[in-house]
Amino acid sequence: MPKPFPAEFRRDVVAVARKHEAPIAQIAREFGISEATLHNWLKKADIEDGTRPGVSAAEAAELRDAKKRIRLLEQENEILRRAAAFFARGAAPKMKFPLVLDLAEDGVPVAVACRVLGFSKQAFYAWKAAPLTDRDWADAHLINAALDVHRDDPAFGYRFIADELKDQGLAAGENRVQRLCSSQRIWSVFAKKRGLTRKAGPPVHDDLVKRDFTATAPNRLWLTDITEHRTDEGKLYLCAIKDVHSIRIVGCSIDSRMKASLAVAALRNAVSLRSPKGTVVHSDRGSQFRSNAFVRTLKSNGLTGSMGRVGACADNAAMESFFALLQKNVLDRQRWATRQELRLAIVTWIEKTYHRKRRHRRLGRLTPIEFETMNTGFKTA
Structure with missing residues (x-):
């Protein structure tokens, strides 16, 4: 059963079709879908916009x-x-x-x-x-007593509190009092404050690529990164995922904010179209790719993460080369008034030009779509 197209991709194709710059059949062919599918998308979009009767x-x-x-x-x-x-x-x-x-x-x-x-x-x-035990009840009484002691004199730490509890006839060792005070954050006002500074944590994944941007089959190695460009409305961010084998963009997402959800959406779009197994997904150490949401998405789909070093652009150079092409062919060609205008230009260039018209010497002067179809027999979307 074929995989459904991502919702973001469908919206972009509908927006291009509504501009009426080319026949429906041509647009469907350029984006790699059937004409009937595009008509169906347009019908659903009209229902959503209220211009056609139906349940949205x-x-x-x-x-x-x-x-x-x-x-x-x-x-x-x-x-x-x-x-x-x-x-x-x-x-x-x-x-x-x-x-x-x-x-x-x-x-x-x-x-x-x-x-x-x-x-x-x-x-x-x-x-x-586990219903409450006698030990739990005893700890609760000790905590209440410790709070009373600390309320009377906030300068008391756990050692002084332990001494006071003994004077009150409550049997409790110093270590036990320390544990209870720590769990309830009962600290002396003169205690050294903790947690005010943070150090950058280690990378989430090891570098499994080592600048070897080659793959012998589809879905063996994916590269991903995020780029941005200004419009008169503000910045627009693109997260793209490239299959190293055919240098095809297998998934992308575009948004007005550079959040972890941007990277997660691009990864989910790629997975929905390609159904990878054990694919290595290589990125830089951006916070979006180190987020819990992105790591969980990798694990839930059976993918393996990989990360380059801090500040080492060459560790993801093959992805940077795609963004350089995008910069030269789309982003820097004119001043963009709206985010929607730039968005459609990016999507159209990727699907129409980069995938189906631009020939690459590395692929034997074939386009990515031609290379996947002729050399690997991989079914393209």
């Missing part, structure tokens, strides 16, 4: 949300009704956890019951796994 995605989503809210309200009403009956029998307010168990048996989600009753889901599961 927003309306469908709103209907789903309404049904979900109704179901949630019914569950909340049931929780409140059961809670009123539960406490009317004289049950103590602290006995809410057993009520959650009863509701769960009747199909009410634990998360909803915990939220309505006013405590966290984690607290419920902690109670379910």
Whole structure:
């Protein structure tokens, strides 16, 4: 079953088609899609814009949300009704956890019951796994006593607090008092403040490429980076992913802000079109590629991360060469009034010119699309 095109790509193709600078059939051919597919995209876009009758995605989503809210309200009403009956029998307010168990048996989600009753889901599961022990109760009493001592004299650290607790007849070793004070952030006002400075952490991945920008097959090695360009509305950022084997741009995303979500969107677009297995994704040490969201996306799709050194542009030179071409052929050709204008120019140049018209000596004077089709038999999108 063919992979669906990314939503961002569909929006860009529709925007190009609506400019009416070329026939629909030609635009579909230049972007590597069927004419029927493009007509379908335009129809859906007209529905979304309100120029054609039909149920838009927003309306469908709103209907789903309404049904979900109704179901949630019914569950909340049931929780409140059961809670009123539960406490009317004289049950103590602290006995809410057993009520959650009863509701769960009747199909009410634990998360909803915990939220309505006013405590966290984690607290419920902690109670379910290990009810409070005598040690927990003793620690709670010690913490309360330590807070009272510290409130009377904020200069006291854990050593002085331990001495005071002994005078009050509470048996507790100094190490135990230190642990409890640290967990509750009970520190002397004269203690040295910590955590005010930070050092840059180590790279998230090792450098698996070592400037060897070669690959014997598709989806063996991908390169990625982010570039920016000014418009009269502000900066526009492009994150692109290139397959080293055919030097084709297999995924990209464009946004007005350079956040981790930009890199994640480009990676997801590439994965949805190529279905890679064990691909090495090489980048620089930008914060977007070191983010938890990007690392999680790599792992969830079975990809392997790789990173160059700090400030070493040559460690990702093959990706920089693509951005240099983009700079010369698109970005610096004119002054761009709007982000949308520049966006469409970038997408059109990549799909129409770079992929299907520009011949590369490294590929035997073939275009990336021709090279993938003729030399590898790889099915192109």
